[in-house]
Amino acid sequence: DSGGEATDDDGITVVLFGDAEEIAGYRSMIDAFAETNPDVPVTLSPVATQDELMARLTTSFAGGQPPDVFLLNYRRYGQFAAQQAIEPAQSYLDRSTTLKESDFSPRALDAFRYDGKALTCLPQNMSSLVVYYNADLFAKAGVPLPKAGWTWDDFLAAARALTGDGRYGVGVEPSIPRLAPFVWSNRGDLVDDPARPTALTLTGNPAARKAVDWFLDLQLKHHVVPPDAEEQSESSEARFLRGTLGMYLNSRVAVPTLRTIDGFTWDAAPLPVAPGGVPASILHSDAYCMSAGAPDHDRAWRFIEFAMGEQGQQILAGSGRTVPSRLDVANSPTFLDPQEPPRSSRVYLDAEPHLRATPRTGTWSRVEREAGALLEEVFYGRVDREEGLRTLEEKINPLFNLPVGAGG
Amino acid sequence: MGEHGAIRLESLTRSYGRVVALDDVDLEVRAGEMMTLVGPSGSGKSTILRLIAGLDRPDGGRILVDGQDVSQVPPHRRAVAMVFQDFALYPHLTVLGNLLFGLRVRRVRRDEADRRARSAAERLGIGDLLDRYPDQTSGGQRQRIALARALLREPTVYLLDEPLASLDAPLRFATRADLLALHRDLGTTTVHVTHDQAEAMTLGDRVAVLDRGRIRQVGPPQQVYDEPADMFVAGFLGSPPMNLVPGGAVLGGSRGLILGIRPEDLTLDVDGSIEVTVDVVEALGSESILLTRGADGTRLTVRAGPRCGARPGETVRLRPNPDRVHHFDAETGRRR
Amino acid sequence: MGEHGAIRLESLTRSYGRVVALDDVDLEVRAGEMMTLVGPSGSGKSTILRLIAGLDRPDGGRILVDGQDVSQVPPHRRAVAMVFQDFALYPHLTVLGNLLFGLRVRRVRRDEADRRARSAAERLGIGDLLDRYPDQTSGGQRQRIALARALLREPTVYLLDEPLASLDAPLRFATRADLLALHRDLGTTTVHVTHDQAEAMTLGDRVAVLDRGRIRQVGPPQQVYDEPADMFVAGFLGSPPMNLVPGGAVLGGSRGLILGIRPEDLTLDVDGSIEVTVDVVEALGSESILLTRGADGTRLTVRAGPRCGARPGETVRLRPNPDRVHHFDAETGRRR
Amino acid sequence: MTSDRGRKPLTAWAFLAPYAVAVGLLIAVPALLNLGYAFTDHTGLTRDPQFVGLSNVRRMLDDGFLLDSVRASAIHLALAVPLRLLAAVGLGLLLAAPRPGGRWFRVAVYLPTVVPDVALAVLFLWVLNPLYGPLNQLLGLFGHSGFTWLSDPGTARVGVALMLMFPIGEGFLVVLAARRMLDGRLYEAAALEGCGPFGQLRRLTLPLLAPVLLLLAVRDTILTLQVNFVPAYVLTDGRPSNATLYLPVYIFDQAFEFSGFAYGALITSVLMVVTAIVITALLLVVRRWRVLR
Amino acid sequence: MRPEGTVIPRFIGRFVVPALFATLFAAPLWFMVAGSLRPAGEPPPRTLELLPPDPSLAAYARLPELIPLFRYLANSALVVAIAVPVTVVVASLTGFGLRLLTPTARRRAVLGLLAVLLVPVTAVWATRFELFRLAGVVDTYVPLLAPALLAGSPFLVLLYAWAFGGVPDSQLGAARLEGAGWLTIWRRVALPQVRPATLAVAVLAFTFHWSNLIDPLLYLHSGDRYTYPLGLQFLRLLNPTDWPLLMAGCVVATAPCVVVFLLAQRILLNDDPLAALRSGGRR
Numbered sequence A: 001d002s003g004g005e006a007t008d009d010d011g012i013t014v015v016l017f018g019d020a021e022e023i024a025g026y027r028s029m030i031d032a033f034a035e036t037n038p039d040v041p042v043t044l045s046p047v048a049t050q051d052e053l054m055a056r057l058t059t060s061f062a063g064g065q066p067p068d069v070f071l072l073n074y075r076r077y078g079q080f081a082a083q084q085a086i087e088p089a090q091s092y093l094d095r096s097t098t099l100k101e102s103d104f105s106p107r108a109l110d111a112f113r114y115d116g117k118a119l120t121c122l123p124q125n126m127s128s129l130v131v132y133y134n135a136d137l138f139a140k141a142g143v144p145l146p147k148a149g150w151t152w153d154d155f156l157a158a159a160r161a162l163t164g165d166g167r168y169g170v171g172v173e174p175s176i177p178r179l180a181p182f183v184w185s186n187r188g189d190l191v192d193d194p195a196r197p198t199a200l201t202l203t204g205n206p207a208a209r210k211a212v213d214w215f216l217d218l219q220l221k222h223h224v225v226p227p228d229a230e231e232q233s234e235s236s237e238a239r240f241l242r243g244t245l246g247m248y249l250n251s252r253v254a255v256p257t258l259r260t261i262d263g264f265t266w267d268a269a270p271l272p273v274a275p276g277g278v279p280a281s282i283l284h285s286d287a288y289c290m291s292a293g294a295p296d297h298d299r300a301w302r303f304i305e306f307a308m309g310e311q312g313q314q315i316l317a318g319s320g321r322t323v324p325s326r327l328d329v330a331n332s333p334t335f336l337d338p339q340e341p342p343r344s345s346r347v348y349l350d351a352e353p354h355l356r357a358t359p360r361t362g363t364w365s366r367v368e369r370e371a372g373a374l375l376e377e378v379f380y381g382r383v384d385r386e387e388g389l390r391t392l393e394e395k396i397n398p399l400f401n402l403p404v405g406a407g408g
Numbered sequence B, C: 001m002g003e004h005g006a007i008r009l010e011s012l013t014r015s016y017g018r019v020v021a022l023d024d025v026d027l028e029v030r031a032g033e034m035m036t037l038v039g040p041s042g043s044g045k046s047t048i049l050r051l052i053a054g055l056d057r058p059d060g061g062r063i064l065v066d067g068q069d070v071s072q073v074p075p076h077r078r079a080v081a082m083v084f085q086d087f088a089l090y091p092h093l094t095v096l097g098n099l100l101f102g103l104r105v106r107r108v109r110r111d112e113a114d115r116r117a118r119s120a121a122e123r124l125g126i127g128d129l130l131d132r133y134p135d136q137t138s139g140g141q142r143q144r145i146a147l148a149r150a151l152l153r154e155p156t157v158y159l160l161d162e163p164l165a166s167l168d169a170p171l172r173f174a175t176r177a178d179l180l181a182l183h184r185d186l187g188t189t190t191v192h193v194t195h196d197q198a199e200a201m202t203l204g205d206r207v208a209v210l211d212r213g214r215i216r217q218v219g220p221p222q223q224v225y226d227e228p229a230d231m232f233v234a235g236f237l238g239s240p241p242m243n244l245v246p247g248g249a250v251l252g253g254s255r256g257l258i259l260g261i262r263p264e265d266l267t268l269d270v271d272g273s274i275e276v277t278v279d280v281v282e283a284l285g286s287e288s289i290l291l292t293r294g295a296d297g298t299r300l301t302v303r304a305g306p307r308c309g310a311r312p313g314e315t316v317r318l319r320p321n322p323d324r325v326h327h328f329d330a331e332t333g334r335r336r
Numbered sequence D: 001m002t003s004d005r006g007r008k009p010l011t012a013w014a015f016l017a018p019y020a021v022a023v024g025l026l027i028a029v030p031a032l033l034n035l036g037y038a039f040t041d042h043t044g045l046t047r048d049p050q051f052v053g054l055s056n057v058r059r060m061l062d063d064g065f066l067l068d069s070v071r072a073s074a075i076h077l078a079l080a081v082p083l084r085l086l087a088a089v090g091l092g093l094l095l096a097a098p099r100p101g102g103r104w105f106r107v108a109v110y111l112p113t114v115v116p117d118v119a120l121a122v123l124f125l126w127v128l129n130p131l132y133g134p135l136n137q138l139l140g141l142f143g144h145s146g147f148t149w150l151s152d153p154g155t156a157r158v159g160v161a162l163m164l165m166f167p168i169g170e171g172f173l174v175v176l177a178a179r180r181m182l183d184g185r186l187y188e189a190a191a192l193e194g195c196g197p198f199g200q201l202r203r204l205t206l207p208l209l210a211p212v213l214l215l216l217a218v219r220d221t222i223l224t225l226q227v228n229f230v231p232a233y234v235l236t237d238g239r240p241s242n243a244t245l246y247l248p249v250y251i252f253d254q255a256f257e258f259s260g261f262a263y264g265a266l267i268t269s270v271l272m273v274v275t276a277i278v279i280t281a282l283l284l285v286v287r288r289w290r291v292l293r
Numbered sequence E: 001m002r003p004e005g006t007v008i009p010r011f012i013g014r015f016v017v018p019a020l021f022a023t024l025f026a027a028p029l030w031f032m033v034a035g036s037l038r039p040a041g042e043p044p045p046r047t048l049e050l051l052p053p054d055p056s057l058a059a060y061a062r063l064p065e066l067i068p069l070f071r072y073l074a075n076s077a078l079v080v081a082i083a084v085p086v087t088v089v090v091a092s093l094t095g096f097g098l099r100l101l102t103p104t105a106r107r108r109a110v111l112g113l114l115a116v117l118l119v120p121v122t123a124v125w126a127t128r129f130e131l132f133r134l135a136g137v138v139d140t141y142v143p144l145l146a147p148a149l150l151a152g153s154p155f156l157v158l159l160y161a162w163a164f165g166g167v168p169d170s171q172l173g174a175a176r177l178e179g180a181g182w183l184t185i186w187r188r189v190a191l192p193q194v195r196p197a198t199l200a201v202a203v204l205a206f207t208f209h210w211s212n213l214i215d216p217l218l219y220l221h222s223g224d225r226y227t228y229p230l231g232l233q234f235l236r237l238l239n240p241t242d243w244p245l246l247m248a249g250c251v252v253a254t255a256p257c258v259v260v261f262l263l264a265q266r267i268l269l270n271d272d273p274l275a276a277l278r279s280g281g282r283r
Ligand SMILES: Nc1ncnc2c1ncn2[C@@H]1O[C@H](COP(=O)(O)OP(=O)(O)OP(=O)(O)O)[C@@H](O)[C@H]1O
Pocket: B016, B017, B019, B020, B021, B039, B040, B041, B042, B043, B044, B045, B046, B047, B048
């Protein structure tokens, strides 16, 4: 009974995560799969949060009965891949008659090449970090609307103009994934070696340090970001919904929520570019993985083929929540539907060539989390900037060198 | 002493739901007196004590202590000490702790309190139990602890709710004497509840007989015993109880009357006027009780000497003491 | 009847931790006999009943019923019925439910069980209580329910653990007679525990007196009363207890002896040999108890007639009945 | 003692047998297995853990996060257990006495216990809201400018403890029931000795309830150390600066989030030892209460 | 009758103070209900309203569209329907066993229970999976009954032992002598007398099993066997504008527990427990 679901021996179990609406989307996709593949019964096994996903996966892997297919965020898949818990997907994709590697966003695929070459999992989406803005506020403040290629200075000027009167210019959560694109845009890097990172380079690398300071200054110097108490009183998202936040940085995930806005016009814009820098954004992606060890992965692969195929991707794109990793679907009206805001859905696709991913080592998810917590301390001025950044690196760097699974 | 603690109950009423526990009770306890309350189970004896203590409030009527209406005084402000039937010792405290409890509450200095507790314990012969917990003492010892605790309160009124009920006969006999001596020493007004015939007769200056929330008779014990005010009192006091015979039967008397005679007032006498058959002889050692039956079926209990010689089935003759035949109205039950 | 249920206890021993509850007890109860166990609290009376019932196991010794060793028989296979001191009625069942419980457990058919329960209830006069719950009945009624339940078991042995202890005097007197009548009817072997003097004297064919886990004396009640085997038995049976006086004092006798005389064997007599001062007169109505003190401080209790006329402080003379003076060894306490 | 003695105890053990089997299978075996994993390199994702001796222990000894976590748990214990006990006992005693409508008061106090953790956390996000939250507004009445509750380690800990003061239904129920078992006569005796209501509380109720209070304290200590982290997890998720990174949270993260299955198992054992020490200390401190009579 | 001076403090002590606390503790539930009545799609309120301006039940109507609400609820009900009786039986059997032990043995058993209580839940989550897999019961409801086989917690066993302590030895002996075996005595003599304890255990067990999230999460795999708490999690990550949905989900989760507590407390916390037992709580 190694691998595979013991209870129905000819079916497969698929573990997915998402909120109620996303799960409903997956459910209809699986229904569609069942129609065309009646011989492969699928047991849908959804969980809500990524924490729960990890608990579910660890328990079932440790207990010797992992699911056939599971959805994994690329920030976490490193620790699975590092232990060969995943059946690499490359050979299956190579042999596939329905899927071609070129159908997909190369940036998304690259994120799931654990050793840099062979594809481990197949990413189903590729969201990027963008700037949502309140067009009415921009008009009122007389600031030009953001457009592709705008710079940090334009961004800051707009933010300043929008701040005041109980309103704030920017809402952004202080975390590594939010900070990373700014660092990259300034031609810096988060870590010493993206393939085999051993330390954060937020202070050591001058370009990175400049980006970090610019990011921190939004709060600490320019006060265009809601301060600690304000942010805790009302999240940036709620603030934006209420029309008292000029710009809000988030990925495609926010769109369904933002679509409930009817008091003002809003749209999405690409991230500003550092002066003299390059456009950059960060990849948000989840991929289908097959658990290693099962004698036979054919059924699991058939499911993935369907989910990654045009029909599967269309169904999911319907929710508006994700950016399909299949370029043909992403460029189709299903995704770019002009009737639904944001009007500039193209910015997600335009960002695709500039997408970068954070490292995929076994301990990355831990690094990201602990670093985020410490960054927050600095961002809100709870600790001194220099002191805080130094502690951050001091505390985080040892984590890189731990073997997977070894504690602190 | 003896000047304080006069209690007056004025038309006290108390009901629990539909149960009328006390029904218009008037009672006066003189300062320094020991008053005994007797009555069947549920007749309201404990209720009276609880009302005097303030643990319960009357529905109607007043309670006066030394002429003062005390209805508004909460129990912890009344100078009343009560010994509960089950003693209500604090299980989490040693015997000494139990005795000290009240003193400490009243902020007596620690060494002074200790001295007083020890002397009270000595007085009641429990000086060597002070370090035990209540559940490590016997029933008789607990009773003394409860008494010692009450003594330390130095109250104007003692309330004792069946304090001897859980002791066995020899112990009960001994403690009864102690209680009497104590009351004589202190002269504090005491109200005392009992089920026990002997206690009722010996412990109180006066006895009040209760039945279903009403007082039937109050008076010195011997008087109540000798001249019961009604059939209830006649039947309740005395063990075995008084023989009650319809008028016109073996004891004579007219119809509409009930005649009563106590077992000790019937004597075995070959010239006796009543012929009966002996059903049962209960030889109690110190005396014998004959359960007999007359020709007309009337049952008569007779108290005879320890070795009276009568045998079950035998026919004997009884002589009633004519001075001691009681007459009751068959309708009202009242003494005539 | 009467042929079954002979019980033999052979050198029974039972300890609870360091407490020796029974210490080498031998006792024979004849078939059909009623045996009464008396003794102070904690002397092991209940333990004997529990061992006979099989609710507890002896540490050593054997229990034979009709000659059969029953140690291996679990209680529910022994044909034994027990009435507990607290009656042990099931509070969650009605009276009828209480009576039916055992029958239903023994798989008697429902209508048959019902019939039998009702007839037992009728027999004990509780036929109209069947729908009440135990706590809605009086002490006397509960006692009958417990008896009825025991009757339904149709046992070869009845074990009664202080069945009358919680009743008040008039009720106890009445129920005592019922119990006797029942035993006479059924003729089933019965072992009966009591604290009560009168019960001990009247209910049993024989009495066994226990003290600290040992049997002190077994015999017909009157015999035990009249010829107590030792000072303990002498002091325990009889209320007020026997006067025990060191040899050489008021009652004469030699040193090394203790002399005993029962209060009823001392008579007030102006020619009496003993001069005493009356301390207390307890007028019990039907008799009086005089607590007196001799010139040498010897205390003597005297039982006198109801209206004996003695007053506290008075000096009276007592005449002991010389035939009824008991002699005990001062060392061993044994009768001489 | 002969072998056939004590049929009753034998029966008693027979009644305990099913439970013992369940404990053996569902607790003892898994817990021992878990303890075994503590000395391997098990990540939870593979099936062939290798024995690595004490290397996990060595890592543990210089794990700064673990230190934070132990500190967070210790402070949490010191804050939450007294608060929760105080609330459960206080309310249990306050509401035990029969009174008209008393039932509804009791229901109200029990309610937060059945409210899902998420809802409670969401509510507390509002209660602790630095600008609009009632707590800061209350402080404002006293001229205090209020706190940014969840950004300061100290106030965040207090906030979590405050939140956990609400789901106290179990303890509350037990105190209610226990208070009702106390003999009313003792209170009457005390009143007649001149003991007022406060004295009765201090000298009777609390000492008499000591065994139950101890049981509750033990249970709450265990709950607080080991289980009660879910609402805190939702509310703060370890923030800020690991101030609320309680041991179970850290274990959960290690075992499930970071593939530190073996390491998580080791800390679990540490947690158990810590709990046992705390409980033993508790039992020793209150030994003279005669609670284990 | 009584002077003013005593009436008012008594009133405050007996009613005002308890009412204040009751309000405080009822507040979470109230705000949950109020939150669930907000019309969906509006930005979250900055303050918590006592009652939304125009309350609507839309959130409740949307729940079944988002998650298989009724299936989850039915699954939960099934689990609870099995688990609660099992908990009660195991806890009461074990508690009865403790009651029958001699004091020394009981003390030892209690210490053993304490040791069981000490084992952190995290120690057994993942390792139990192995056992369940070997038994072939992963993805069935059997693992969800495991806590029931453990009587929920040793605490409930102790609760029962404590309650059975009130059944006097003499009653057990009497039943024994009437021919009842120990199981009969447990079922027909002891259990009926501790109904308040049974109810307390049942309420606590209901609450536990009804809101048990971790066991279904770890051991249930088929989405259509999920219990409600898992379903509730799916609402947690919805947008802030969908908060009414989350609150409605929480209300749905809470309601059965409240109802069960209300039903039970008529007997459990009745001012005259004996009378309430007899009337079966009807008054
Ligand atoms: N708290 C109470 N609630 C309801 N009824 C009560 C209460 N206290 C007493 N009663 C009832 O009031 C009546 C009188 O009770 P009380 O305790 O005064 O009797 P008693 O004479 O002391 O009886 P006993 O000799 O059995 O102690 C009884 O019928 C009793 O059932």
